[in-house]
Amino acid sequence: RGMELAAHKQLTADTGVHVFFAAPRNPWQRGTNENTNKLLRQHLPKGTNLSTFSQDDLDAIATKLNNRPRKCLGFRTPQSVALTS
Structure with a gap:
């Protein structure tokens, strides 16, 4: 919807990271994103x-x-996964 991923082809070319776009109005294609939004809304x-x-609050x-364990990460935390990749 926005311009934040307008250069996705260049991102893939530069980094080898492939970008996936979920179909509109199909939240089941974005399960982890939807779950993270739910956690954020708390x-x-x-x-x-x-x-x-403040920035400190955020x-x-x-x-x-x-630092919250996630089922989709084998009950590891996003922080621990980021440190091992």
């Missing part, structure tokens, strides 16, 4: 004005989410 309900949070939320 801290930041939909419609929350992010300008009322970093603390990111740290909590990155």
